[in-house]
Amino acid sequence: MQFEVWAPQAGRVTLQCDGVTRALERDPQRPGWWRGDAEAADGSRYGFALDGGPVLPDPRSRRQPDGPDGLSAVVDHGRHLWRAEWAGRPLPGAVLYELHVGTYTPEGTLDAAAGRLEHLAQLGITHVELMPLCPFPGRHGWGYDGVSPWAVHEPYGGPEALKRFVDRAHALGLGVVLDVVHNHLGPSGNHLPAFGPYFTDRHHTPWGVAVNLDAPGSDEVRAYLVESALAWLRDYRIDGLRLDAVHALVDTRARHFLEELSEAVDALAAETGRPLFLIAESDRNDPRVITPRAQGGLGVHAQWNDDFHHALHTATTGESQGYYADFARDPLAALAKTLTGGYFHDGTYSSFRGRRHGRPLDRTRVAAHRLLGYAQTHDQIGNRAQGDRLSALVSPGLLACAATLTLTAPFTPMLFMGEEWAAGTPWQYFTDHTDPELAEAVRRGRRREFAAHGWKEEDVPDPQDPATRDRSCLDWSEPEREPHARVLAWYRTLIALRHAQPDLSAPDLAATRVAHDRDRRWLAFRRGDIRVAVNLGPEPAGIPLGTRPARVLASWEPVDAPGGDGVLRVPGESSVVLLQE
Known part of the structure; x- marks a missing residue:
């Protein structure tokens, strides 16, 4: 060999x-x-x-049986017998589900997670988005401090367990997306600097020196990251990659790294005959990221849209701290702008940043499915002091409204694990650093961060305490109990409607029409013949939909179709989806 x-x-x-x-x-x-x-x-x-x-260990190690600091192990990918016939599943029309292997089940393994995939198939999910799987010191963590970007975290089950997971998902008709981190490697167990100029002090990121994408030696570093990405898609039959924080990929070269990566992924898709895609996390609101290369863009196939989340969160919770401030001034207007234009900050002033931010999205060139919309994510929950979910902040009726907006909006919808049944468990920030000094630094830093916002240290969970991870595991007995069962049934109904009604997956963002009332707190929008009405206020509201006959497809609370006056009467904290004849 x-x-x-x-x-x-x-x-x-x-x-x-x-x-x-x-x-x-x-x-x-x-x-x-x-x-x-x-x-x-x-x-x-x-x-x-x-x-x-x-x-x-080998910088291109496919397996680290004893953790990041141990010897590498040879992996013969040809030995695995794939069982599921799989032609792939494209991103248009998808419903994604973000999943953290270590807390999806108490066991915290890929095999245990695979045993729960039938739940997602029955829910109507099309793609499971796995949070990062690369090795990191210790057993439990979010995965964003991983090293060995070609390998699978051994406590999760290693390479063979990931193949079994993907095979089971494909057998159930589920695509698999993997979250990968190219903007930095973890602070512990990272041996790349000993081998070559993988990093550069020309640029800096929130995690320290930047990955070398444009300094001397960067040709090999870029190839290293591209080949790693292709390995997940080829050797593990992954269907797509979520790219963490691409705004931290500092690259001054004429051909940006993302353009190079998207071209390589498209070439592999053509070679394998499977639809493959990239989803970027980017806070720049720069449409060039998701504009096709032929049109002068970077060619990434989609991106997370935090602006939709922020507008939805402020509208349902009333929170206005930090980056929510601009959205909280008029949350329904912010929602209306994102539903029709994609970005809220499209060159407007951001008080959080103290400057203008973003640029307009050309709705004639960028299909709506290229933006992902969501009410909750690992970031937006886990980066709160106590990891409290939306279900801990609002009523079941408002949760149903958030679900309705997420699953009928023009964007590709994504759920965070447990959201579909209003999970009562938090999802907190947890680590398992084996370096005592690093562990203490993370503990102090976390508590100091929230102390600056008025939190008492004792009220911020200790990331290193195993109980913090344990509290974050889903409780699989909840879906059988109320109010969780009712919320789960509502998600199933909405996802089924999204699959059944072509208007709900139409690609034309410009075709969406929105009306709202700031004082009475209702919002309604039209997508083709579909009408969606959401009443976020506590009192019933009359929402004018026009005199064209319509029938109710789904409602959180019982409602009648609009009468001759064209007014739909919606109970407080409720939502309705209708089809106009």
Whole structure:
């Protein structure tokens, strides 16, 4: 078997494989690369030593059986027997479900999560979006401090468990999306700097020095990240990737890294005959991210739309702190703007940033499905001091309104695990750092952050306390009890409508028409022949829909179809979906 490693600054590189050490040779065809042959098979343990230093794991390791600091293990992907026939599932028309493997079940493994996938198929979900799976020190964490971006966290089950998960999902008709982090690696267990210029101090991110996308040596770093992304799509049959915080991918080169990555993914899709896609997390409100490359954009296929979330959150909760401030001034107007224009901040002044932010989205060039809409995400819940979900903040009726807006809006909808039954469990920030100094720094930093906003230290959960993770696990007995069962039935109804009514997945964002009343707190919008009416106020409201006959497709509380006056009478904190004849 041939081993190779990029180590451009090394004068000597040795391979240790299954206890045998041998020197590698420079690759004459590729500057900075070393290569050599050794007897090895699936499971063989190996690592590289540079200039007589310690044996380190492979930067391209496919498996870390003993954690990020241990030896790598050979993975023979050809040994896995795939069982499900799978032609892929595209993003248009999708309903996504964000899932954290470590808290989706008490066991916190991929196999245990796979055992709960039938619930999602019955709910009407089309794609499961897994939070990051790369190895990190300890057992439990969010995954955004991962290292070894080609490997699967061993406590989750390692590479074979991910393949079993994907196979089970595909057998149920579910696509799989994986959250990947290219903007930084974790602070512990990251051995890349020993091998080469993977990072640069030319730029800085909230997590420290930036990944090297434009300094000397960046050709190989970019290829490293692109090949890692393609490996998930090829070797694990993943259907799409969610790209974490792409605004932190600092790249001054003429051809942006995202453009290079999207081109490579599109090429792999053409080669495999499966629809593959990228979803960016970006807070720039820059439509170039999701504009096709042929039209001068970066070619990413979709992005999270936090503006819709912020407008919806302020409208249902009344919160106005931090980045909610601009949306809270008139939440229904903010909702109306996002429903018709995608972005709220499209060049407008952002008081949170102290400057103008974003630029307008060309609704004639960008299909609505390229924006993801959601009422809750891991970020928006877990970055609250106590990890409280929307269900802890508002009534079941307002939860139903939020669900209605999310699942009938023009955007590709996404749910966060447990949202569909108004889970009573929080989802808190938890870590399991094995470095005592790092663990204490994270604990202090978390509490200091919220103390600045008036929280007492003792009221902010300790990220390192195992109970913090345990509290965040879903309670699978809840869906059988009220009020959870009623909320779950409402989500199933809305998702079924979205799949059944073509107008609800129409791509034309400009075709959406919205009306609202700030004082009486109702909002209604039209998508083709579908009418959606939401009353966020506590009192019944008469909402004018026009005199064209309409029938009720679904309602949270019992309502009658509009009479001859065209007015729909909606109870307080309730919502209705209608079809006009």
